[in-house]
Structures are given as C-alpha cells and as structure tokens.
Amino acid sequence: MTGSVSESAAAASGSHSGDARTVVVRVPATSANLGPGFDTLGLALSVYDELVVTALPDGRLEVDVDGEGSESVPRDDSNLVVRSIAYAFEAVGRRMPGLRLRARNVIPHGRGLGSSGAAVVSGLLAAKGLLEGDVELGPETLLRLATELEGHPDNVAPALFGGLTIAWMDEDGPQHKKLLVHRGVSPLVFIPEFTMSTSVARSLQPLQVPREDAVFNVSRSALLIAALTQSPELLLAATADKLHQNYRAQAMPETDKLVRALRGAGFAAVVSGAGPSVLVLADGPGRRLQAADVAAAATDTPWEALMLAVDFKGGTVREYAEGST
CATH class of the missing domain: 3.30.70.890 (GHMP kinase, C-terminal domain)
Incomplete structure (x- = not known):
C-alpha cells in the first residue's frame, strides 16, 4: 500500500478546516498465539488497513468501505471502527463529533489475522488524532480501551505497538512488552x-x-x-x-x-x-x-x-x- 492511497482518500474527505480535522490511520495485521503462546504472544505483519476520518460539526455519519468486507461491513453506528471511536470519546468525557469515514481494508476478515483487533485499534487511533490538543490518549490508555473492546490483548498489542509483543493481565489491567524480532525471521x-x-x-x-x-x-x-x-x-x-x-x-x-x-x-x-x-x-x-x-x-x-x-x-x-x- 502506498502513501498515494491515503493522500487521495484524505483529499476526498477534505483537509483540516475549522472543526473538520482529518486524520489518517494505518494499522497492521497481526497473528496471535504463534503456536504455544496462547492468548499471550502476537506478531505484527506487513499487511495494512487504512482509514481516513474527518470530524464533522453537524453530527452526520458517513461511512465508505473499500476492499475486504466491503459487502458486509456496516455503514452505520454499529460499525466497529465507529463504535471504537465513540468508546474513546466517552472514556475521556468528550462528545463525539459527526464523522466522515473512508476505510480501505486489506486485512482478510475471519482468517485469523486480527481484522477485528485492527478495526478496534484503527478507531482508537482515529480518536487519538481527533482529540489531539484537547485530551492525550497515551499507550497505556489505548491498550486498556482496546482490550476492553476486543476482550483480550494478544492481537491489539502488536497492532498498536508493532513487532513481537508479550501481553498479559494483572491487577492494573492489560500490560505488554514489545520485543524486536531477529532479522532472519x-x-x-x-x-x-x-x-x-x-x-x-x-x-x-x-x-x-x-x-x-x-x-x-x-x-x-x-x-x-x-x-x-x-x-x-x-x-x-x-x-x-x-x-x-x-x-x-x-x-x-x-x-x-x-x-x-x-x-x-x-x-x-x-x-x-x-x-x-x-x-x-x-x-x-x-x-x-x-x-x-x-x-x-x-x-x-x-x-x-x-x-x-x-x-x-x-x-x-x-x-x-x-x-x-
């Protein structure tokens, strides 16, 4: 996937103007478990979903999806990306604006490559971008929100942070450690x-x-x-x-x-x-x-x-x- 895809989609959505801030999100596919590391290990892979989101002041919701799942992905507020954006705004006590969302999905759906985790992370990162300058969504908050939405951290951790991740839960919530993978792998x-x-x-x-x-x-x-x-x-x-x-x-x-x-x-x-x-x-x-x-x-x-x-x-x-x- 090239930068021109993002730029052309963003141009179609409109650039930053007043309240109409536009952000561009890119999230990798992931593979979890890796054999013995059940619900713990995850690896980020070089296949990406891209998202362009514009905040609209009038409360409208426009969803356009191209690529994987384009026939079946909801175009209303039940869309997982939209729900994730709304979840982040609610978590920080902010009212979600209207949205114009343009998604280009490349990660296969229902194939064990983290498509739902990528959708969750895409929505949270879009919210992070839209809230920048008002509320800061840091790495720990993003992982916590993503885990609450996804149910477990093994896919969302590598989608958020890349590389090889070890994810676990403790009394403070989801945790992760990112490791660099040997260049021979x-x-x-x-x-x-x-x-x-x-x-x-x-x-x-x-x-x-x-x-x-x-x-x-x-x-x-x-x-x-x-x-x-x-x-x-x-x-x-x-x-x-x-x-x-x-x-x-x-x-x-x-x-x-x-x-x-x-x-x-x-x-x-x-x-x-x-x-x-x-x-x-x-x-x-x-x-x-x-x-x-x-x-x-x-x-x-x-x-x-x-x-x-x-x-x-x-x-x-x-x-x-x-x-x-």
Missing part, C-alpha cells in the same frame, strides 16, 4: 478462501488440560521468545503446541493438514490466531519459497501465499495536511 502466511469464527474455535477447547501439556507449552513459549529474538534455527521446536491447535483441528481439517505437512517438512508452521490461515515462521527468505512448494503439493485446497515482513512500527495516526506526502 521471515513470515509467510497461507490464506484460504474459507473463514473461521473465533468464538467457535474457542468453544472447542477444554476448560482443563493435562499438567504435562501445560508444562510442554510453558517450555516452548519460553523457547519461542529466544528463537524469535536470537536463534531462528530453533523455530520448529519452539512453535510446537499442545493447548489449542489439536482441539481446534476438527473444525479446520484443511488447516490442520497443511500445518502437519509443513511441520513434517521441517517448517515452523502454526495456526494463525483462531485460524484458518497458517503462519510459517521461516528462518530466512529463501526458505519461504520451499515452504510454498511443500504447501502446493500437500493439499488440493487453494491457499493464497503472502510473503510478508514483520511490522516494527505498529499503528500510526497523523493529521492530514494538504500537499503533504
């Missing part, structure tokens, strides 16, 4: 045509697991941090999981088949989020081409292969200034 995502409901995926997991499985995942999660930050050659062992993927396999047989084929060939393949996409954490760019060949031979199901980078910046917001680049 090369993500590859296989995206199918079918979708998967996160709530359905979660319903397939038992409330209790064997102690041995819990210990297994603790060890692999610790190893995964080392593999992603220092030792990519350990990624295959580090991405093994016994807490969630096997339980969800019955609902995603084609995903399970692809993960098993890739791992059998030596690739660190995991279910991305709740699925059904498959994330491969290759230990070098060239290895991704080999993984794509394995996937093509392993299943008759069509999979779109995206060779991506780790996004290190996270979500961004800036005020649109006419003539800027």
Whole structure:
C-alpha cells in the first residue's frame, strides 16, 4: 500500500478546516498465539488497513468501505471502527463529533489475522488524532480501551505497538512488552478462501488440560521468545503446541493438514490466531519459497501465499495536511 492511497482518500474527505480535522490511520495485521503462546504472544505483519476520518460539526455519519468486507461491513453506528471511536470519546468525557469515514481494508476478515483487533485499534487511533490538543490518549490508555473492546490483548498489542509483543493481565489491567524480532525471521502466511469464527474455535477447547501439556507449552513459549529474538534455527521446536491447535483441528481439517505437512517438512508452521490461515515462521527468505512448494503439493485446497515482513512500527495516526506526502 502506498502513501498515494491515503493522500487521495484524505483529499476526498477534505483537509483540516475549522472543526473538520482529518486524520489518517494505518494499522497492521497481526497473528496471535504463534503456536504455544496462547492468548499471550502476537506478531505484527506487513499487511495494512487504512482509514481516513474527518470530524464533522453537524453530527452526520458517513461511512465508505473499500476492499475486504466491503459487502458486509456496516455503514452505520454499529460499525466497529465507529463504535471504537465513540468508546474513546466517552472514556475521556468528550462528545463525539459527526464523522466522515473512508476505510480501505486489506486485512482478510475471519482468517485469523486480527481484522477485528485492527478495526478496534484503527478507531482508537482515529480518536487519538481527533482529540489531539484537547485530551492525550497515551499507550497505556489505548491498550486498556482496546482490550476492553476486543476482550483480550494478544492481537491489539502488536497492532498498536508493532513487532513481537508479550501481553498479559494483572491487577492494573492489560500490560505488554514489545520485543524486536531477529532479522532472519521471515513470515509467510497461507490464506484460504474459507473463514473461521473465533468464538467457535474457542468453544472447542477444554476448560482443563493435562499438567504435562501445560508444562510442554510453558517450555516452548519460553523457547519461542529466544528463537524469535536470537536463534531462528530453533523455530520448529519452539512453535510446537499442545493447548489449542489439536482441539481446534476438527473444525479446520484443511488447516490442520497443511500445518502437519509443513511441520513434517521441517517448517515452523502454526495456526494463525483462531485460524484458518497458517503462519510459517521461516528462518530466512529463501526458505519461504520451499515452504510454498511443500504447501502446493500437500493439499488440493487453494491457499493464497503472502510473503510478508514483520511490522516494527505498529499503528500510526497523523493529521492530514494538504500537499503533504
């Protein structure tokens, strides 16, 4: 995605004039869990949704959506981005203005790549931009609001902050730690045509697991941090999981088949989020081409292969200034 997309959309929305402030938001896709790091680890990826929002003084709401989900995304105040903007304004005791919202969605919906988390973060960052100079929405506040809206922090943390994030909850609310990923880690995502409901995926997991499985995942999660930050050659062992993927396999047989084929060939393949996409954490760019060949031979199901980078910046917001680049 290029800057010209944002600039042309912003120009169509109108530049800053009086109360009609316009902000431009960009938020990355995310992959959560990463195998053993269930509800804890998340990675930001170089696929982005873009949003241009103008504050309107007359209370109108205009929503235009292009790209992923454009046929089904609501155009009224039930839109998740609009609800997130409203949630932020209410949280700081400000009245939300009218909005003109132009969204260009690229993150696939219902595929385990954090599309709902990206929508939440997009709305909160838009509110941050619109409120600038009046109320400051800092990182801790943004993470808290995003977690309240999304229900858990593992997707919204990397969407907000980029890179690899460890997210957890304590008595003070959601917390995170951002880590830089080793330059040798090369993500590859296989995206199918079918979708998967996160709530359905979660319903397939038992409330209790064997102690041995819990210990297994603790060890692999610790190893995964080392593999992603220092030792990519350990990624295959580090991405093994016994807490969630096997339980969800019955609902995603084609995903399970692809993960098993890739791992059998030596690739660190995991279910991305709740699925059904498959994330491969290759230990070098060239290895991704080999993984794509394995996937093509392993299943008759069509999979779109995206060779991506780790996004290190996270979500961004800036005020649109006419003539800027």
